[in-house]
Amino acid sequence: MAxxxxxxxxxxxxxxxxxxxxxxxxxxxxxxxGDEVLTxxxxxxxxxxxxxxxxxxxxxxxxxxxxxxxKIFHFDHERIPERVVHARGYAAHGFFENYKSLAKYTRADLxxxxxxxxxxxxxxxxxxxxxxxxDLARDVRGFAVKIYTQEGNWDLVGNNIPVFFIQDAIKFPxxxxxxxxxxxxxxxxxxxxxxxxxxxxxxxxxxxxMVMWQMSDRTIPRSFRFMEGFGVHTFRFVNEKGExxxxxxxxxxxxGLQSVMWNEAVKxxxxxxxxxxxxxxxxxxxxNYPEWELQVQLFEQDFADKFDFDVLDPTKIIPExxxxxVPIGRLVLDRMPDNFxxxxxxxxxxxxxxxxxxxxxxxPLLQGRNFSYLDTQLKRLGSPNFTHIPINAPKCPFAHFQxxxxxxxxxxxxxxxxxxxxxxxxxxxxxxxxFTSFPENEAGEKRRLRSESFADHxxxxxxxxxxxxxxxxxxxxxALTFELSKVKTPVIRERMVAHLLNIxxxxxxxxxxKLGLREMPxxxxxxxxxxxxxxxxxxxxIIAKGPKRFEGRKLGILVSDGVDAKLLAAxxxxxxxxxxxxxxxxPKVTGAxxxxxxxxEADEMIDGxxxxxxxxxxxxxxxxxxxxxxxxxxARDFVADAFAxxxxxxxxxxxxxxxxxxxxxxxxxxxxxxxxxxxxxATFVAMLGDLRLWxxxxxxxxx
Numbered sequence: 084m085a086x087x088x089x090x091x092x093x094x095x096x097x098x099x100x101x102x103x104x105x106x107x108x109x110x111x112x113x114x115x116x117g118d119e120v121l122t123x124x125x126x127x128x129x130x131x132x133x134x135x136x137x138x139x140x141x142x143x144x145x146x147x148x149x150x151x152x153x154k155i156f157h158f159d160h161e162r163i164p165e166r167v168v169h170a171r172g173y174a175a176h177g178f179f180e181n182y183k184s185l186a187k188y189t190r191a192d193l194x195x196x197x198x199x200x201x202x203x204x205x206x207x208x209x210x211x212x213x214x215x216x217x218d219l220a221r222d223v224r225g226f227a228v229k230i231y232t233q234e235g236n237w238d239l240v241g242n243n244i245p246v247f248f249i250q251d252a253i254k255f256p257x258x259x260x261x262x263x264x265x266x267x268x269x270x271x272x273x274x275x276x277x278x279x280x281x282x283x284x285x286x287x288x289x290x291x292x293m294v295m296w297q298m299s300d301r302t303i304p305r306s307f308r309f310m311e312g313f314g315v316h317t318f319r320f321v322n323e324k325g326e327x328x329x330x331x332x333x334x335x336x337x338x339g340l341q342s343v344m345w346n347e348a349v350k351x352x353x354x355x356x357x358x359x360x361x362x363x364x365x366x367x368x369x370x371n372y373p374e375w376e377l378q379v380q381l382f383e384q385d386f387a388d389k390f391d392f393d394v395l396d397p398t399k400i401i402p403e404x405x406x407x408x409v410p411i412g413r414l415v416l417d418r419m420p421d422n423f424x425x426x427x428x429x430x431x432x433x434x435x436x437x438x439x440x441x442x443x444x445x446x447p448l449l450q451g452r453n454f455s456y457l458d459t460q461l462k463r464l465g466s467p468n469f470t471h472i473p474i475n476a477p478k479c480p481f482a483h484f485q486x487x488x489x490x491x492x493x494x495x496x497x498x499x500x501x502x503x504x505x506x507x508x509x510x511x512x513x514x515x516x517x518f519t520s521f522p523e524n525e526a527g528e529k530r531r532l533r534s535e536s537f538a539d540h541x542x543x544x545x546x547x548x549x550x551x552x553x554x555x556x557x558x559x560x561x562a563l564t565f566e567l568s569k570v571k572t573p574v575i576r577e578r579m580v581a582h583l584l585n586i587x588x589x590x591x592x593x594x595x596x597k598l599g600l601r602e603m604p605x606x607x608x609x610x611x612x613x614x615x616x617x618x619x620x621x622x623x624x625i626i627a628k629g630p631k632r633f634e635g636r637k638l639g640i641l642v643s644d645g646v647d648a649k650l651l652a653a654x655x656x657x658x659x660x661x662x663x664x665x666x667x668x669x670p671k672v673t674g675a676x677x678x679x680x681x682x683x684e685a686d687e688m689i690d691g692x693x694x695x696x697x698x699x700x701x702x703x704x705x706x707x708x709x710x711x712x713x714x715x716x717x718a719r720d721f722v723a724d725a726f727a728x729x730x731x732x733x734x735x736x737x738x739x740x741x742x743x744x745x746x747x748x749x750x751x752x753x754x755x756x757x758x759x760x761x762x763x764x765a766t767f768v769a770m771l772g773d774l775r776l777w778x779x780x781x782x783x784x785x786x
Contacts (some may be wrong), residue, residue, distance in 0.1 A: 158256035179230050209326055241332070278575060315449075332378075354693050391780055397449070426473075647677070657764050694725035718741060
């Protein structure tokens with residue numbers, strides 16, 4: 084494509100948009116003649132809507148920032164009773180088991196004794212959709228963990244992605260307003276593929292790293308059980324001596340990472356919008372308890388000072404190859420809630436909930452979350468007494484003088500409801516055991532600004548992209564193309580391509596070509612040039628770090644009357660040995676009659692059990708019932724979709740006409756295994772650890 088002579092990027096005036104760049108590389112939209120001036124709800128003009136008020140460039144956020152407090156206060160109270168974000172969630176009970184004493188780093192009680200188990204409650208969620216949306220939206224997944232320690236509740240409120248869209252909490256209402264359904268039309272639901280979101284993103288360069296994660300397969304996970312979790316921010320461990328060590332938290336799934344394909348996700352949402360919920364429910368109910376390992380990146384101030392990026396910037400990671408995470412414990416989910424509303428819906432997570440020995444950093448997004456979460460729980464649950472709800476109550480002894488209010492279930496007993504008092508009644512503070520903040524020295528002017536160390540918005544975005552396999556890069560480009568194709572405003576698409584040019588030239592040209600841009604824009608102005616020297620991080624790839632086993636996955640077996648009973652039994656036994664499960668799909672919900680006249684009970688009727696619900700499939704129809712399958716268009720789709728989604732397929736000779744009907748008979752490859760003898764089952768099962776035959780994807784040309 085020929086380059087346009089007219090500059091068109093996110094850092095200059097584009098199509099009459101009046102923009103200036105701030106000290107940290109962020110963009111400000113400024114008022115011109117006749118334009119409205121942004122004010123507070125009280126009418127006061129706003130000088131800076133991009134940065135909260137801090138002590139110095141990297142210091143803590145000040146509570147006197149009335150504009151931030153008003154903005155986040157109003158945002159927190161916009162919905163009732165549904166959560167504003169993370170509305171669609173699912174949860175389970177379990178426990179955290181500590182591996183060894185971490186007394187060297189932290190005095191937090193749960194980390195002192197090896198083998199000790201602490202009760203936990205975990206809620207998974209999507210961010211953008213309502214409670215009634217579907218599970219397989221392309222979206223960030225919440226991964227919120229409440230651990231009921233002996234020193235109070237610890238809420239590690241994270242996501243399945245280690246970075247975020249924004250660097251300062253003052254922008255959170257704008258981000259969510261932009262990604263939610265557009266306020267005039269009230270659609271699209273649970274989707275970012277619309278003008279408002281990409282308009283905001285294209286004017287927010289700090290979002291580019293997160294955009295790479297969002298457009299990757301990380302946002303269409305196969306299951307909650309197959310995704311990572313992250314604390315996102317940099318926290319502190321503080322030991323008994325008052326010494327501080329920085330810490331970043333990672334949850335690593337025992338079963339490894341896995342995602343689905345976009346075409347597959349769309350069809351799963353139609354076939355089973357509760358796909359992720361059902362998966363977690365079934366796994367726990369059948370005793371296949373999901374498990375994650377808690378790993379931490381620990382580092383001192385000296386490492387932070389020398390690292391290429393600011394550890395307080397929530398849009399950045401520390402690559403695992405540079406600072407390998409250390410395993411410190413495991414999380415196991417082994418019990419579903421007794422009542423969804425009482426527990427999953429009413430659970431209140433707050434980043435401010437930390438036990439003594441865990442402390443905060445000055446990450447401005449974390450500082451804002453610490454303020455916001457208490458406020459939003461007050462509005463959503465209707466009372467400051469939401470801690471009286473059992474799911475939110477500590478499991479350790481607790482005592483205070485708080486009283487009365489809506490929904491008060493307990494009050495101080497006796498005459499004394501205050502302290503200090505001269506009656507020797509009631510609890511008292513304890514300097515020895517109580518929470519104390521790390522005494523970090525802070526100095527600086529009170530100003531609304533962004534630290535210059537936050538200004539590199541493209542280098543880690545590029546690092547993430549080049550760390551993906553070729554297959555994942557293709558998926559990422561296709562996701563960007565799909566999302567931007569839903570944007571009706573050409574200049575927004577153009578601005579996004581301008582940003583992509585700062586990340587990867589080939590990616591930008593691929594997206595621009597698919598979108599039909601006639602001319603390439605100039606690269607967006609970058610406050611800091613994109614670094615080309617950052618090495619790929621294989622840990623960022625789902626496929627490169629695949630599990631290489633079928634444990635925890637599901638094989639869908641399509642049968643009909645006349646199915647070979649011995650072959651079916653042998654296949655099911657082989658899958659069970661690998662730690663997988665099988666489900667039977669048949670033309671009728673009552674099942675099928677096998678060749679030995681036994682009845683094979685069906686888990687799904689073919690109409691309700693498409694192949695998108697399974698990780699691999701086996702076609703075992705009998706000659707007696709083949710005609711019934713061939714008459715079903717859903718049987719054709721079962722085979723065609725399994726092949727198009729690069730799944731491994733086993734089949735018996737009687738199934739050959741199904742390949743013809745599905746239009747793939749001339750395209751069968753090494754991922755399609757004929758079961759002619761017992762050894763063929765072993766061959767097929769050995770393949771399943773790869774989960775997909777990605778070499779097939781270019782041939783099937785799925786979007």
